Amino acid sequence: MPLSLPRRTAAQIALRVRRAGGDVFTARRLILALKTAVAAAVAWFFAPLVPFADADYSYYAPLGVLVSMYPTVADSARAGIQSLIGLACGIAVGFGGLAIVASGAPGIVAVGVVVLAGVAVGGIRALGMGRDWVALAGLFVLLLSKNDxxxxxxxxxxxxxFGVLVGVVANYVLVPPLYLQSARDRLSELRAAVVTALDRAADAVAKGEPDRGALVEDGEALAELSIAVSADVDEASRSERANIRARGVGGVHDENAHRWWGLERATYLARDMLDVLGQQDCLDERHGDPELLAAAMRSVAEQLATPPGDPETTARTDAAWRAIDEYAASLPAADEAADEHDQPGLWLAATLGRMTDVSRRVSAALV
Structure with missing residues (x-):
């Protein structure tokens, strides 16, 4: 497949922008910020009405919203509960510090003990998001409780x-987040990045002189993007839980699951291929015909670039297998190799075949 410069440039620019800016200007982040602001204002306004609470401490209600407002409803509920458990543990630690002061010990000793105990208890992994609140709550009780x-x-x-409750309810009622389409787009971005990396490597292979620096850079970019996409797909799956907008979207969920299964493996195989090619200053007879190898890589890239359900899928899969077979035929026979354990060409052909088969299986599952 001919190298597509616009596609390569777009993928690189998109990756660099995401690295630099993160999610600051995305619609999902702005919606989350708006919901958090509304929930914090509501929590602060109604906090004086909370039973068993002094109105002078109403400012803790917006803080409860902040600790519970996460991109998904399920994450919000879990983080809120964990934070409250952590606060309860911290309050207990704080009372221990007050007991130390009451016994006549200097305040500096009580502060040290509370921080020591709070940080130690915060090591309990089951507390999750509440781990960081143990020491903080203990200090608040010790230093701010005064005579009451x-x-x-x-x-x-x-x-x-109360703030946690408002935050969870707001996240559930006000445009509950559902990130399935976002995950689908991110999967397409990863697919484009894998295809671009194979295209670039094919250009270098055709010249017979792989650029190690470029291959390493592309491999690292794929690894970074794969990790980010994995997190996005997982977040999309969590966003379905307790979400009233998730009804009737099972097809998108299943499609994302199948695509991620295939792209995760294709990305790993592509990175391994880039690593093998980058280990050589130039290709020799062990790698077979460079032109045929480049042609096979481009054909596999074209097959990977074919979206699910495309009518050209079968034809491109067959073309990829033919290109791989032609390349494999150019490799030296196994009994002619100087070192039977050093035959990178066979590995490259097998890897291309594995990538093609993975893509074929994903396409078949989505028909």
Whole structure:
């Protein structure tokens, strides 16, 4: 397949922009920010009405919203509950610090003990998001409770719990996030990146002089993008839970699952291929005919670039197998190799075949 410069440039620019800016200007982030702002304002306004809480501590309600507002409803509920458990543990640690002060010990000793115990208890992995709140809550109780530790602690926990509740409800009611389409787009981005990397490598192979620096750079970019896409696909799956907008989207979920299964393997194989090619300053007889290898790589790239359900899928898959067979025929026979354990050409042909088969299986599953 001829090298497509616009496609390569677009993929590189998109990756660089994502690295630099993250999700700051994406619609999903702006919607989350708006929902958080609304929920925080509502929580602060109604916090004085929370039972068992002093109205003077209403400012903890917006904080409860912040600790519970996550991109998915399920994550919001989990983070909120974990944070409240962490706060409860921290309050207990804070009361221990107050007991130390009451016994006549210097305040500096109590602060040290509370921080020590809070950080140690925060090592409990089951606390999840609440781990960081243990030491903080302990210090708040020790330093801010003044002469009413019971009132402060109950107000602190009750007001935070109210804020968490408001945050979870707001995330559920106000445009509950559903990231299946976003994950689909990210999978297409990863597919384009794999195809571009194969195209670039094919150009270098055709010249017989692989550019190690470029191959390493492309391999690292694929690894980074693959990790990011994996997180996005997982987040999309979590966004379906307890989401009223998730009804009737099972087809998109299944499509994403199949595509990620194939792209995860194709990315790994492509990175391995780039690594093998980059280990040589130039290709020799062990690698077979460079032109045929380049042609096979481009044909496999074209097959990978074919979206699910495309009518050309079968024809391009057959073309990829033919190109691989032609390249394999140019390789030296196994009994003619100087070192039977050093036959990179056979490995390259097998890897191209594996990529083609993975893509074929994904296409078949999505028909």
């Amino acid at each position: 530790p019971d009132g402060f602690s109950s107000s602190y926990l009750a007001t935070m719990a």
